[in-house]
Amino acid sequence: MDFLNSIILLTNFIIVPGITYGSQLALGAIGVTLIYGVLRFANFAYGDLMAFGTMVVILMTWYLQSKGISFGLLPTALLALPIGILLTIAVSLFFDKTVFEYYRNKKSNPVTFIVVSLGIMFVLNAVVRIIIGPNDINFMDGHKFIMKAREFKQLTGLNEGLAIKSTQVITLVTTIITCSILFYFLNKTKTGKSMRAYSNNEDLALLSGIDPKKIVLITWVIVSILATVAGTLYGLDKSFKPFTYFNNLLPIFAATIVGGIGNPLGAFYGGFLIAFSEIGLTYAYKKFFKYIMPESLEPSTLIQFISTDYKFAISFAILIVVLIFRPNGIFKGKVI
Amino acid sequence: MIKNIDFRICFSVMTILTVLVGLFQSWGIALSMLNLCLISAVMAMGVNIQWGFAGLINFGVMGFLAIGGLATVLVSVPPVHEAWSAGGIGILISGLFLAAVVISVFMINKKLSKHKYKNYFVFLIIILSIPLLKFIAGPSISKIESINAATSGFLGGANLPIIFSWFVGAILSALVAFVVGKVCLGLRSDYLAISTLLVSGIIITIVKHEEWLSRGVKNVIGLKRPVPYEVNLQESEWFINLVQFFNSSKLSNVLDPEVKISLLNQLVISSSGVFVKLCFSLIFLVVVFVILYFSEKALNSPWGRMMRAIRDNEEAARAMGKNVVKQHLFIFMLGSAIIGFAGAMLVTYDGLFTPSSYQPLRYTFLIWVMVLLGGTGNNYGAVLGGFVVWFIWIQSAPFAMVVINLFTGHLDETSYIKDHLQNSVPYFRYLMMGLGLLLVMRYRPKGLLPEKVIKN
Numbered sequence: 001m002d003f004l005n006s007i008i009l010l011t012n013f014i015i016v017p018g019i020t021y022g023s024q025l026a027l028g029a030i031g032v033t034l035i036y037g038v039l040r041f042a043n044f045a046y047g048d049l050m051a052f053g054t055m056v057v058i059l060m061t062w063y064l065q066s067k068g069i070s071f072g073l074l075p076t077a078l079l080a081l082p083i084g085i086l087l088t089i090a091v092s093l094f095f096d097k098t099v100f101e102y103y104r105n106k107k108s109n110p111v112t113f114i115v116v117s118l119g120i121m122f123v124l125n126a127v128v129r130i131i132i133g134p135n136d137i138n139f140m141d142g143h144k145f146i147m148k149a150r151e152f153k154q155l156t157g158l159n160e161g162l163a164i165k166s167t168q169v170i171t172l173v174t175t176i177i178t179c180s181i182l183f184y185f186l187n188k189t190k191t192g193k194s195m196r197a198y199s200n201n202e203d204l205a206l207l208s209g210i211d212p213k214k215i216v217l218i219t220w221v222i223v224s225i226l227a228t229v230a231g232t233l234y235g236l237d238k239s240f241k242p243f244t245y246f247n248n249l250l251p252i253f254a255a256t257i258v259g260g261i262g263n264p265l266g267a268f269y270g271g272f273l274i275a276f277s278e279i280g281l282t283y284a285y286k287k288f289f290k291y292i293m294p295e296s297l298e299p300s301t302l303i304q305f306i307s308t309d310y311k312f313a314i315s316f317a318i319l320i321v322v323l324i325f326r327p328n329g330i331f332k333g334k335v336i
Numbered sequence: 337m338i339k340n341i342d343f344r345i346c347f348s349v350m351t352i353l354t355v356l357v358g359l360f361q362s363w364g365i366a367l368s369m370l371n372l373c374l375i376s377a378v379m380a381m382g383v384n385i386q387w388g389f390a391g392l393i394n395f396g397v398m399g400f401l402a403i404g405g406l407a408t409v410l411v412s413v414p415p416v417h418e419a420w421s422a423g424g425i426g427i428l429i430s431g432l433f434l435a436a437v438v439i440s441v442f443m444i445n446k447k448l449s450k451h452k453y454k455n456y457f458v459f460l461i462i463i464l465s466i467p468l469l470k471f472i473a474g475p476s477i478s479k480i481e482s483i484n485a486a487t488s489g490f491l492g493g494a495n496l497p498i499i500f501s502w503f504v505g506a507i508l509s510a511l512v513a514f515v516v517g518k519v520c521l522g523l524r525s526d527y528l529a530i531s532t533l534l535v536s537g538i539i540i541t542i543v544k545h546e547e548w549l550s551r552g553v554k555n556v557i558g559l560k561r562p563v564p565y566e567v568n569l570q571e572s573e574w575f576i577n578l579v580q581f582f583n584s585s586k587l588s589n590v591l592d593p594e595v596k597i598s599l600l601n602q603l604v605i606s607s608s609g610v611f612v613k614l615c616f617s618l619i620f621l622v623v624v625f626v627i628l629y630f631s632e633k634a635l636n637s638p639w640g641r642m643m644r645a646i647r648d649n650e651e652a653a654r655a656m657g658k659n660v661v662k663q664h665l666f667i668f669m670l671g672s673a674i675i676g677f678a679g680a681m682l683v684t685y686d687g688l689f690t691p692s693s694y695q696p697l698r699y700t701f702l703i704w705v706m707v708l709l710g711g712t713g714n715n716y717g718a719v720l721g722g723f724v725v726w727f728i729w730i731q732s733a734p735f736a737m738v739v740i741n742l743f744t745g746h747l748d749e750t751s752y753i754k755d756h757l758q759n760s761v762p763y764f765r766y767l768m769m770g771l772g773l774l775l776v777m778r779y780r781p782k783g784l785l786p787e788k789v790i791k792n
Contacts, residue, residue, distance in 0.1 A: 042526040099774060111393065111525055115708060116777050118701055122770030125697065129763040246696070250537060253530045306466060309545040316534040320519060323527065324455055 001158070006291035008160040012149075014283055018276045020168045020237055023175035026271030027230035028248065029255035030182065030264045031223045037199035037262030038219040039100065041113030046227065047249035048124035051242045052091060053228030054235045055132045057084035058139045065141070073143040074170065077232055084232065088224040095120050096220055104216075121246075128242050137240040140167060167237040178229055179268060182222065186264060191218060199262055251278070254315040258322045260329025269331065274315055282308040343716040343785055350723045357731075364606075367613035369730050374620035375681050377722030380706040381627055381715060382674030387704075388713035388787065389635065390667040391647035393529040396516070398699035399536030400672045402543050403512055404505030404679020405689050406550055411501035412560045413493035419480045419548075420491060426476025427491065427548065430469055437465045438515065480548040490551045498560040502623075502680040509676025510669040512539070517668040521661070536700060544691040556689040563615035569608040579604050616685055623681065624719065627674060631715045643667060644713075697766070702729070705769055709776050711783030720785055728772065729765050736764035 028050065035043045043049075060080030064070070071079050099116055146169055149161025186192040191214075198205040198215045206212065231245065238244075255274045259266025284304040306313065322330060354373075358366035379397065386392045441458050448454045481489045520531045543550050550556065569575045580587065583603050590596045634640050646653040646660050654660050683689050702725065710721020740761070744754040776783065 042530065099778075102778065112777070112781075114393070114526060114529060115704075116774060118704065119770045119773035119777065122697070122701070122705075122766050122773065124770075126763045126766035126770060129766070130757070130760040133760065134763075243695070247537075250530075250534055254534070257527065257530070307545070309541050310538070312534055312537040312541055316531065316538060319531060319534065321459065323523060323531075 002291045005158055005160045006288050008152075008158055008162050009288055009291065012160065012162045014276070014279050016162075016164060016168055018272070018279045020171045021279065022272035022275035023171050024230050024234045024237070024271075025248075025251055025255050025275050026268045027175060027178060027226050027233070028252040029259065029267035029271045030179075031226035031230070032252055032256045033259065033262055033264055033267040034219055034223055034226075036256065037264075038195060038215060039104070039113075041110045041117065042253065044114060044117045044249065045095075045121040045124055046223075046252070047246045048121050048128065048242075049088065049092065049224070050227045050231030050234075050248070051128045051240075051245035052124050053084045053088040053224065054231035054240050054245070055128050056087045057081055057228065057232045058132065058137060058235070058240060060084060061139050061141075071142060073166070075140055075142040075167070075236055077139055077141075077236055078170070081228065081232055085225050085228045088228045089221050091124075092220040092224045093217070096216065125242065125246070132242075134242055137235075139240060140236050142166065165237070167233070171233045171237060174229060174233060178226070182226075182264070185222075195219065250312060251275075251315045254319045257319055258329055260331045263329065263331050266329055266331030270329075273330075274318060277318055278311045278314050281305045281314055282311055343720065346716075346720050346784065347723075350720070350727070353727060363610050364613065367610060367617060369727065371613060371616050371620055371685055372682075372730075373723045373726045374617065374624050375678055375685065375722075376703070376706060376726045377624050377719040378620075378627060378678035378681065379675055379703045380710060380718040380722040381624075381631055382671045382678060383703050383707045384671075384710075384712070384715065384718035385631065385674065386668060386671035387707060388718070389640065389643045389647065390664060391525075392521070392664060392668055392671075393525050394532050394668070394671065395529045395696075395700055395704075396532035396536035396539075397675055397703045398694050398696050399532075399539035400509045400513065400675040401679030401682065401699050402536075402540055402691065402694050403509045404502075404676035404681075405683035405691075406543055407505030407508050407676070408498055408501040408559055408680050408683045409550055409556050409689050410493045411496050411504050412498040413556060414495040416483070416488045416490065416492035419483050419488065422483055423476030423480040423548070424491065426473060427480070430473035430476070433465075433469060433472055437461060437469075442518075477546075477548045488551075489554070490548050497562065498684050499562045501684070502677050505680030506673040506677040509679070510673040513669045513672035514665070517665045521664050521668060533696065533700070536696065540691065540694050543694075550689065550691060553692050555691070557687070559684065559687050559689065561687065562619060562684065563612055566605075566608040566612055569611060570604050575608065575611070576600070576604055579607050582607075620681065620685075623677075628715055628719060635715060702769065705773050707783075709772060709783055711785035711787065713787030714783070714785045717783050717785035717787075721783070724784070725769070725772075728768055732765040732768045733761050736761050 028046070032043060032046055035041065035046070057077050057080045060083045061075075061077045064076050064079060069079070070076050099120060100113070103112055103116060143166050145163060146166050147162060147164040149163040152162045153159070184192075186196060194205065194208075194210045195215050195218060197208065198210055198212065202212075205215075234245075234248065251274050252271075255270035256267050257270075258273060259268070259270030282304065286303050289303060350373075354366050354370055357369060379401070382400075383394065383397060386394045441461060444454060444457050444461070448457070451457075480491060483489060516532070516535050520528055520535070523531060544552050546552065547554065580600065583600075586603075587596060587600060590599055642653070642658055643663065645656075646658060646663060650660055706721035706725040707718055708721070709725055710719070711717020737758070740754070740757045744751065744757065747754045780786075
């Protein structure tokens with residue numbers, strides 16, 4: 001019984017939140033890695049692009065709610081998602097046309113790209129704050145819990161409860177759907193293959209008659225979809241605050257590099273690796289050991305490796321460790 | 337387009353603009369803007385040394401500024417004796433332990449540099465040291481934080497004049513930069529950018545959450561000053577005489593002696609604030625000139641030439657026998673020291689240390705905008721960038737207000753859109769910065785004052 005309790009405890013506090021957070025990071029990291037691979041720079045405006053997409057979704061949600069439209073048990077935000085995606089695509093393409101295209105044609109060095117992405121970061125940051133403000137916004141509606149801790153306890157008769165929020169299931173399902181479509185597209189379709197070819201070797205791809213403009217366009221479309229979906233899922237699960245979205249950029253970058261730059265599958269696993277390390281290393285295991293240890297050996301301290309405040313340090317440590325031991329990432333990425 | 341703007345013209349324009357602000361808004365605003373411009377100029381020079389001279393991307397500016405700010409607390413605040421006697425020994429022991437860990441990591445790196453499992457040893461030591469450190473320091477920390485939690489709850493500082501803290505801040509920053517540089521500088525440019533950004537996040541977290549050290553989010557207020565206080569000025573004879581002397585024409589117009597005294601009182605109160613700011617401006621000006629002088633000397637010395645050579649072609653410089661790794665580390669420490677110095681100046685000027693106010697957009701990327709806009713690799717450019725960007729940063733809110741009123745003038749006072757836009761005025765400065773950066777990068781990629789190419 002104690003053993004079962006301890007398992008449930010870990011599932012409730014590490015596995016379920018880890019899968020959710022990991023999915024959100026993974027979606028974000030795939031976006032960053034695609035930009036890295038195809039357009040060849042680290043896009044610092046990505047966090048604010050996520051915030052922008054989520055903002056549109058929130059505004060649309062409010063509009064739908066004011067019209068009395070809802071999605072039943074599911075959050076209304078899912079209905080608003082397509083509009084958010086469309087507008088985010090429009091914004092991405094606008095910035096690509098007005099800003100990035102010029103430097104791409106000039107073949108500027110990656111640092112110049114980073115710097116102009118900073119400029120776009122400032123602009124998007126301002127736009128989001130001017131339109132929706134800098135405050136915390138909770139836009140989750142619909143059914144909150146699929147399984148409440150109390151219900152689970154009554155159902156199984158265990159001491160520990162297992163709570164599953166509907167946003168956690170939505171996140172997982174959406175991630176599975178999005179990633180399956182994406183990987184099918186990248187690996188099986190002609191356009192996806194040409195995209196990978198372009199990312200692998202630009203000159204050879206051009207020689208084979210691949211149209212770079214089309215590749216860039218498709219990349220921005222995919223990236224905008226991923227950014228909006230990841231941002232909305234994160235916002236539904238926690239809450240929407242522009243500053244948090246900027247901060248999420250750091251674990252997303254770490255996940256991208258850990259997984260190997262330009263490698264979408266690597267970024268996917270990287271997201272989960274970062275999420276599970278963050279949650280696993282900041283969790284206090286006192287209760288867990290209480291269940292599995294004999295009473296005489298019960299721990300007196302919290303048994304927490306590092307305090308929750310230092311979760312940045314975990315991303316950083318993983319990043320540095322990976323860069324020292326495997327400079328190209330765990331799943332071999334490429335060096336651009 | 338003008339190819340080469342003379343830096344003297346730029347600075348004259350900035351001076352005139354500051355004077356105009358003084359005339360049309362108030363001298364207090366103009367001087368506080370000038371002071372922050374000067375501090376920004378120091379920060380920009382620090383980043384310029386790293387990025388302009390050596391091509392190192394440091395997105396951790398915020399972290400080094402916070403270290404400088406922490407130095408002001410550690411140097412100038414009086415020590416809390418109860419806290420020292422309660423947990424001082426524990427903290428000292430854990431400090432020694434931390435130093436031992438760092439030194440042993442470096443020793444392993446040096447002695448076993450060829451060993452196959454060197455990295456694993458280092459990894460193991462760090463992993464083991466974190467719980468151990470927590471175990472050693474934990475009880476003392478909770479003891480310290482429980483003493484007078486509302487007013488102190490930290491160890492305090494050394495009770496020295498605050499001006500020392502500027503140098504301590506620089507030294508601390510350089511030490512941290514040494515450790516960070518050892519770990520990160522070998523990385524490629526974009527990896528370096530991301531890891532330094534992460535490092536600055538970690539530094540801010542430490543400053544925010546280690547309350548025994550910095551009071552964390554409870555802030556430290558009422559720091560010392562290197563200049564007189566307004567209250568003391570208002571009571572001192574010479575200052576009142578000075579105010580009388582400067583406003584003699586205004587005062588002589590007033591005949592009634594009672595009105596005259598109350599007017600004089602008002603003038604003394606308002607000019608005491610201005611006088612304090614003026615003192616700060618003088619000190620900051622000296623700092624800017626000294627750093628500018630030495631940066632220019634360094635840039636034009638053989639060492640500066642070598643740095644540019646390393647920046648422009650690392651392989652060639654290496655082939656000529658230059659130790660690129662060592663020089664990179666040195667310049668990273670130097671630049672970070674200047675940034676730390678500026679951080680201490682900033683906190684001294686504010687008079688309070690608020691760890692939660694450090695945000696990357698304001699304290700990292702804004703400084704970068706200053707350097708890029710002013711002119712990469714040109715010290716005058718960095719100073720000018722500090723001035724221009726801070727000027728726009730401050731003046732964009734009133735400007736945006738004017739524009740909003742212009743466009744929403746026909747709307748009702750209670751109009752939702754007008755109200756919403758007026759509330760979001762502070763964020764227009766981000767928009768200005770972004771657009772400014774994008775325009776400069778497009779049409780003047782080397783900045784307002786481009787780097788001078790010295791040909792022999």
